[in-house]
Amino acid sequence: MTLSIASKKSPLKTLALLGLSCTLVAGALTSTASAQEWKPSKPVEFIAPANPGGGWDTLVRTSANVISQEGLSDQNFAAINIPGGGGAVAWAQVARDNRNDHKLFATSPPIILVPLAGTSRFNHNDFQPIARLSTDxxxxxxxxxxxxxxxxxxxxxxxxxxxxxxxxxxxxxxxxxxxxxxxxxxxxxxxxxxxxxxxxxxxxxxxxxxxxxxxxxxxxxxxxxxxxxxxxxxxxxxxxxxxxxxxxxxxxxxxxxxxxxxxxIWRGVMGPKDMPEAAVRYYEDLFERMMETDSWKDAVARLGWLDAHQNSEDFGRFLDGQLEQFSSVLSDMGMLR
The missing domain is CATH 3.40.190.10 (Periplasmic binding protein-like II)
Incomplete structure (x- = not known):
């Protein structure tokens, strides 16, 4: 005898299952809607992990200016310089604030190289990739x-x-x-x-x-x-x-x-590791829209950059590849720790 688990159901059990299904669907729709509706409720700290005038600073201020000029966000993206340790001082501060959804920082190869050289205990895996933007x-x-x-x-x-x-x-x-x-x-x-x-x-x-x-x-x-x-x-x-x-x-x-x-020299944007998923999606979309504006394209041409966009997931895989590549380079130089 073959028994079918999906044989006869009582009307009450069927109604209960239908109710559960509706609840799950409603929950999924609510979750999706909340992800789409999230946006900053206060100014966003946009950190350049170095003094003014460098590549991180240029990326932060250029991006913040374009976002403001194009009206892409209701909130201001405030450029903040936190120098020291080739980026390590800023990374330590961001890592301590690991759930902040109003904090971002500019990044480039030092997020891989500095930890490999033994001068930072934080590496790219301690942060949330948002987007790769450009190549210099x-x-x-x-x-x-x-x-x-x-x-x-x-x-x-x-x-x-x-x-x-x-x-x-x-x-x-x-x-x-x-x-x-x-x-x-x-x-x-x-x-x-x-x-x-x-x-x-x-x-x-x-x-x-x-x-x-x-x-x-x-x-x-x-x-x-x-x-x-x-x-x-x-x-x-x-x-x-x-x-x-x-x-x-x-x-x-x-x-x-x-x-x-x-x-x-690639450059991109990262945030705290435990930033809520809805915030990650918001920023990911924001920077993609920013790169489509004439203001950004004019700035890229003036600075001699090339657009090299990657979304959060692709940027994360790229960073893993950079770790493998730079480990080999530093080993050859006798500087791998």
Whole structure:
């Protein structure tokens, strides 16, 4: 005999099951509606984990301005600078506030590199990916009166004098250090011999360069546009595959100068790890809409960035891939902790 579990049901049991089904459907619809209806109820803290003037700061202020200009949010996105530790000070603060749905921060390769180098106990898995926004490139800068006319002349000088210093706005073993050491290594300079000086953001690094305290600086290309246009600095090389159109089109690539090297600086937005799902979806949608505006497209063109949008889920997978890639790079440099 074969018994069917779905044989005969009493009318009362059928009504009960129907009632349960309706309750579950209603609950799902309510949950979806609440996710769609969530929006900030007060100003959003938008953190740049460095001093003003660097890549994180530029991303935060540019995004906040576009959101305001385009009326994309009823609330203000307040740019806040929290420098220190190549990002580690800001990350510690965000991690302590792990359920805050009114706090975001700009991110880029240091969220992977700094923990790998052992200078932060928080890594990308301690935060919630929101969206990847753009790709920038590394650029090597010198003062307008510098004797170095090409990046190979700079590398030859580093070979001859290992005390010659190159500044950057990220911690030792982090993004700027990796970028200049990798390029120098491709040219034939021992990457470990590059005298890299870390500053609390690209703005401080360029101020120090203008003051004559370092011979060169490596930073994100977008950070340098203003000073290059003002004639205070000169660019020796950019790490893109081809020249960057627009205001940086006169800057030669490393490849043009015989150094087979490229380096991408992606930038995006993250939040506290336990941010409610409804808030994640709101911000994810907000930044996607922001990137479709003419204001954002104009800013990207001016800064020499490229759009590189990824939603929250795709950005999370990308970060995991970056961890694997940068672990190998730091191991080669003898800096993996």
């Amino acid at each position: 490139y590394a650029i090597v800068l010198v003062r307008a009166d510098s004797p170095y006319q090409t990046v190979t002349e700079l590398f030859d000088a580093i070979k001859a004098n290992q005390r010659l210093s190159v500044g950057g706005g990220s911690a030792a073993g982090s993004m700027d250090h990796i970028a200049i050491a990798g390029a120098a290594g491709e040219y034939g300079v021992n990457p470990g011999s590059v005298n890299y000086i870390a500053f609390s953001g690209g703005g401080e690094a360029m101020t120090t360069l203008l003051g004559g305290h370092v011979e060169a600086v490596i930073s994100g290309a977008g950070e340098a546009v203003g000073l290059l246009e003002g004639g205070q600095l000169r660019a020796l090389a950019v790490s893109s595959e081809e020249r960057i159109p627009g205001s940086l089109s006169s800057v030669p690539t490393f490849k043009e100068q015989g150094v087979d090297y490229t380096f991408d």
